[in-house]
Amino acid sequence: MALSSNRDVTDDSRAVPDSHPGADAAVVGAWLAERLDDPAWRHSTLRPIGGGRSNLTYRVDSPAGAVVLRRPPVGEVAATAHDMGREQRVISALADTPVPVPRVLASSAGGPPVDAPCYVMELVDGVVPLGELPPGWATTEDERRRASQALVDVLVALHEVDPAAVGLGDFGRPEGFLARQVRRWVTQWEKARDSGIPVEEKTVTELTRLAEALAGALPTTQRHTIVHGDYRIDNCLFDAGDPGRIRAVLDWELSTLGDPLADLGLLLVYWREADDGPAWRAARFIPSPTQLPGFLGRTEIARAYAAGSGLDLAPLPWYVAFGAFKLAVVLAGILARVRAGVVPASMAEGLEGSVDPLVALGHHVLAEGLAA
Template sequence: MTPAATSAGGAEPREDIAPVRAGEELDWSALEAHLRAGVEGLSGEFSVLQFPRGSANLTYCVSFGDRRLVVRRPPFGKIAPGAHDMGREYRVLARLHERYDRAPRALLYCADESVIGAPFLVSEYRDGVVVWDSVPASMAHLNAAGFRIGLAVIDGLADLHAVDPESCGLADLGRPDGYLGRQVHGWSSRWDAVAAHAPSRETARIVEEVGRRIRAEIPRSQRAGIVHNDYKVDNCQFAPGDPDRVKSVFDWDMATTGDVLVDLGTLLNYWPDRTVEPDSDAAFIAVPGMHGLDLPSRAEVVERYAANSDLDLTRISWYEAFGCWKTVVILQQLYARFVRGETTDPRMGMRGALVEPLARRALGLLAG
């Protein structure tokens, strides 16, 4: 394996690429042979690094000489039905890039689990920076860089929702009719599958109360479009030095067609709000430290999105609560994998502590 490199020109460190984490090695010989046979133009020495900051799918940076590719496969262990769908992600990325240039182009899909133990996809590698807990060095000197990053993320979502699924061959990606009802039912089932590993009975009770309220208050969907289903700041990539436009959007394995406001609710759920006390339940975000970015407030997120959409946003609190509840379930899934010994990543062992406070936050949103 080669050490993590620097990006073109050395302007930004590749801190998001690292040696492969212990226990997450694959059959590299089999992978190399499959890629050389399936992707045109590969030559040079084969090497692998990992994108270590994701917490579910395993994502690797595979190099053949100077050419880089991205390889993604599901996590090890038991997988929830419909989750980590590499075939779906391939289908989306093989077509969406024609109408939405922030979507990396897919190059190959392998359904043969004998190669590396699970289905996987290969996509183009894009150079750039992902915003985690600080403004990237290449933007730090710019005026209001964090605020501009936030506006660019919102605009990237609005632009996605403006894409006509039929225009890029994705009209049949999902079933928009009854979408919200099926989503709520599906996430209820995912919780049921891991509820036995809840950190406490009280935690389970609160999560189940959130689910009951979510099911009882489903709003009427207004318009269907392409739904990313995990759109957030750290799934967006920027060109170094440019905070005003998202260059790439990652993690499309849950994409579908349906009620696009689900994406806005998800984004709000993950969004740090400088108008909220950092230690309050309402302040939960996925990446600690993001409060220092000085992003737009959640109210400004809604305002910016509304300026680029004709949708009625009066029920957006339900969508944010739904996004919050989904995050609860995802955290519990990750914690359950740790409890069952299916991952060696110590971060997963800490996910359980977040389940109850986040469920309480969802109840607060539903209470208005």
């Protein structure tokens, strides 16, 4: 790893705490020695990496080299949200497409090496931008503009892949995707509430009102594509020497077949601008460097995506509002799992009070569009 930001799939200074359960170096090493046909893997060490709050990622080092291991969170989780088989399947399917992904080296449906479904992928060197940019990387406005454009170009490339042509024709049920998504995240919200997280009645009322508004105004899907499900700048690994090149797209656990504008809408929720209005500033709970000079603004991102994809972005406010709704529920779920003790308390750092502002942002975008 040449450079790293606050989070990285290969090398990260903000690692998951060593006490976090999930993998044993001896067991993983023995399994890799057999699967990769090299006894040197038996002398492996493990280091949890990544600032992600969902699936667990480990760097495995040995005299044979280094790889990355992915497994679901420890404890009871929603199987569909942490399906390692689906994640490794989509990465494998995209290997020979213009979408950059790590190469899958081995996988397990359960049992060894971690008593859960998992897979191992190649270690890719690069930079994952999160929060402050690493020193010496994307230091000019032109480099940041090119990093923004690379994000758009890769998203367009993903949405141009023919699912059937890469063996993903049965990867999801694209018909009725948006309606099911709204229902799904309502259900996830109810599970988070039932776990006992502190929720005010106003929060319940406003989130329910937003869900009903979204369900009552579903846009017409223009195209069915592979959907990443959580596409954002820190789920992409950029080239250390060229900020305008993405070397790998990461974290495919929510991928399926559906409406591509759902990816764009959520990307814009994560995006920050220097002159964001109150509703956008209040909803900033995931670090991002995109408010720095040179990064494209949301409108420019949308315009570039429209030019590349040919899709009509008139209904984009709905997709952004849905993205805010979905992220509110995702963060509520993380808070619930921390409260239940199945993940470390550090996973909830900075997330307290996140639901209300994100719900408010959803209402704001439905009413006012993408205006500040």
